[in-house]
Amino acid sequence: MSLCHLNGNYLPLADARLSPLDRGFLFGDGAYEVIPVYSRWPFRLDEHLDRLQRTLDALRLPNPHPAAEWAAIIATVIAGNEWNDQSVYLQITRGADSVRKHAFPAQIRPTVFLMSEPLHTPDAAQLETGVGAVSAIDYRWLRCDLKTVSLLANCLLRQMAVDADCAEAVLFRDGFLTEGAASNIFAVRNGVLLAPPKSRLILPGITYDIILELAANRGMPNEVREISEAEVRAADELWMTSSTKEVLPIVTLDGQPIGTGRPGELARRMHGWYQEFKNTVMRHA
Ligand code: PDD
Numbered sequence: 001m002s003l004c005h006l007n008g009n010y011l012p013l014a015d016a017r018l019s020p021l022d023r024g025f026l027f028g029d030g031a032y033e034v035i036p037v038y039s040r041w042p043f044r045l046d047e048h049l050d051r052l053q054r055t056l057d058a059l060r061l062p063n064p065h066p067a068a069e070w071a072a073i074i075a076t077v078i079a080g081n082e083w084n085d086q087s088v089y090l091q092i093t094r095g096a097d098s099v100r101k102h103a104f105p106a107q108i109r110p111t112v113f114l115m116s117e118p119l120h121t122p123d124a125a126q127l128e129t130g131v132g133a134v135s136a137i138d139y140r141w142l143r144c145d146l147k148t149v150s151l152l153a154n155c156l157l158r159q160m161a162v163d164a165d166c167a168e169a170v171l172f173r174d175g176f177l178t179e180g181a182a183s184n185i186f187a188v189r190n191g192v193l194l195a196p197p198k199s200r201l202i203l204p205g206i207t208y209d210i211i212l213e214l215a216a217n218r219g220m221p222n223e224v225r226e227i228s229e230a231e232v233r234a235a236d237e238l239w240m241t242s243s244t245k246e247v248l249p250i251v252t253l254d255g256q257p258i259g260t261g262r263p264g265e266l267a268r269r270m271h272g273w274y275q276e277f278k279n280t281v282m283r284h285a
Pocket of ligand 1: 034154181202204205206208242244
């Protein structure tokens with residue numbers, strides 16, 4: 001039985017109840033975060049809370065808790081669940097009004113919800129073979145830098161990938177790579193790791209930052225710049241990254257091989273560095 005938090009109360013997830021008038025349910029009007037937890041330590045909590053604050057500010061949603069209270073709530077949820085490695089999901093919506101209307105109600109209490117799941121990272125077999133991806137036009141809105149619960153476009157795009165027996169949809173806007181339906185995307189060309197720049201068109205991934213830090217610290221040549229669709233299709237390697245997928249090689253795009261069609265050397269190296277970083281840094285406060 002997993003323990004969740006709802007508006008100040010801790011209770012079994014199966015017992016949590018919300019109003020159907022909650023604006024998260026009616027309008028997707030809310031912010032969220034997914035925080036990986038290693039050996040019961042929430043990783044880069046400050047960075048996740050900063051990203052949450054940026055989303056809340058853009059949504060004009062007052063933050064219901066200062067950082068110390070968030071840390072305490074998250075610690076209680078972690079302690080109340082059985083797994084050492086977890087994925088904590090945190091959501092704040094604009095709350096429930098008494099009527100359905102688009103404009104913000106004057107008086108409203110935000111809904112705060114947290115739950116946890118076991119953290120499932122890619123298994124050895126998946127890392128060994130890599131995964132397939134499909135390409136798609138990025139038809140999402142122009143604030144993809146915000147982590148909002150309005151994820152219908154992301155869900156449709158991810159399902160399009162699943163329907164094609166693939167793991168991810170690689171998105172292009174105006175001929176340039178943005179990101180995946182639920183991950184950031186990196187490319188490798190001629191030994192150089194390429195990342196699209198942070199902008200309003202991609203989510204600033206916490207894992208994206210780690211990958212670029214590891215590349216800089218270990219001397220892997222890297223460039224942050226716009227990457228054209230043609231460059232992606234002709235890349236030597238393509239990776240998807242996120243808190244849960246870590247660094248996962250994409251070996252086909254629309255059924256065509258990327259590079260050799262096998263996970264590349266730089267992906268293997270980066271994955272090793274990531275595991276080392278996880279075991280020496282992330283698992284400790
Ligand atoms: N998604 N881009 C998108 C659109 C994402 O949904 C995610 C993560 C990322 C990677 O962010 P991070 O490295 O901070 O996990 C990039 C989470 C895992 C989710 O929605 O479940």
